[in-house]
Amino acid sequence: MADLAVLVPSRGRPASVERLVRACALTCAADTVLHFGFDEDDPELEANIAAAAGWPRTVAPRMGLAAWTNRLARKYTAEGLPPPRALASVGDDMRPVTAGWDRMLLDKLPAGGGFCYPDDKRRDDIPEAVVISTPIVEALGWMALPQCAHWFIDNVWADLGRAAGCLVYCPDVTVEHLHPNVRPDVTRTDQTYHDAAGSFDADLAAYQSWRLRRMRADAAVVRGVREAAGAAV
């Protein structure tokens, strides 16, 4: 059983996949698995598979980030792959920098479970990359808010972690987000970014609706996981 499964949906970016694989090879210290999700209609599918360098991958009809993240998470929570201690969401446009970043984030997970996130050099108020205790994902039934396609799933992690008192920011761990907004020298806006932008309106409405109608119940689920594990909540 792995310590950590890093879930990485990706489309049309074999170079980014390769960069992430290399960075993880250089920096991972725990028993960490990279698990990629590729759209079956991705023109770069073969190149993506090659870039994944033998790490597990799932190929399926095209989905958004949230749906892909949940699809990959279910592999470990419901579909027979051994559940690791935690699941991570790391974008294909991210690059782990700190040696042992995975071990450090796992070690900082609160007793009883929680959400832990690194400094991504872009935002420190929400976890754009996150490590989540697997029992929390199992209890919620999802890892990324299913009503959202792409946006605000990181806000949801922050909201749940804060509401349940188990959100930990690790400024000493760097997983750099090479988003074109902050690193145009490294990453150029591509079709995948463009496509994702199209769901912003609907995702904002879904996020606001979740905060108003479901957040308290979901936070109670997270607290329940922690209570069951004996954490003081």
Add this chain to the structure above:
Amino acid sequence: MALRILWHGPHPDMPTGYAGQTALLLPRLKLLGHDVAVSATAGQPNHPGFWHGIPVYPCTTYADVGEDVVGPHYRHFRADLVITLLCTWLLSYPATWRDLRTVHLTPADCDPMSWADYQVIADTGGTPAAISRFGEKMMRAGTEGRAALDPLYLPHGIDTKVFTPAPDRDALRAGMGFDGKFMVGMNFMNNDRQRKNIEPALRGFAEFRKKHKNAYLAIHALNALPEGFHLQRLGRHIGSWDATSMSPQYELVTGMITPPVLADWYRAMDVVLDIGNEGFGLTGLEAQACGTPVIRGDWSTGPELVGPGFLIPASASEPYWNEKHQADWRRAHVAGVRQALEEAYEQAADRREASREFAVTYDIDDVVARYWKPVLEDLAADG
């Protein structure tokens, strides 16, 4: 199931539109079975209190609109929900709201919706609630960089048991010295020089009066405030001051003019001129409930609240840009105001009954039953 609702708005006794809505709504939300408390944005600094048995948590003198204490109030009251009622764009600390379950009652008065309002709504994670159909439309539009929102609809309302037609209007007018006069009323907070179209309204009246010497203007507003007009100076300049009567200033500034007294003022008017770019437009609706038709503009909430009154067409106005809100308001043409007054001069007397009938569709009890009750029940069921 009951909710514990923290109402982040002004103290209910303040003489403002927001406070008036607060005073109308909170007792009725209690009657629905919910527990309510006020988190004061103004009107009660630095000490707690009660209003009609409802706890009032204070704002402080150390931050604007109570944002420094609303989070602790939420926890102290063990609230399930906080509802904000103020100009949403005044909120400056999004992080405060991210920990709260929030509904922003957001007046929208410009086209597209205010960028500043939108930013607060997006950054706080709160759910917007439109108070007018115009606002709802603007929020759903999703134009010019704003995402299309999915707001609740929770309109304002008025107390049509207080604002009623006069049993003997002739006697009332005679007592006020209005016999034989065509009375044009304006009721506004004199803290704005643009949005409310005060200057075009006054100039339009001045033009109208050149032809109708029996026309008089009654202004229910403070004569001078720093962010508004010096109404006497402006009135003298445009030649309308000799035909203008101001509400008693001391009683107005001290909040002594109660709704029943204000209702008499509305009853005595022949028409109320209310042509601002409004988030809702309570004063015109109060006038209509008293049987007095209104003049509104074909912009913001004007078309939905004009009822059987008089609408200045959009063609008799022009857009003007507000940088803060990155949106247009509309400025009425003086000729458009004058023309609407001409129509009112001829027809207002025939539209009094229909005005009342229109206004009662916004009766606060009806608004609560039709809109607030199902939304709150829904939210209570969502836990």
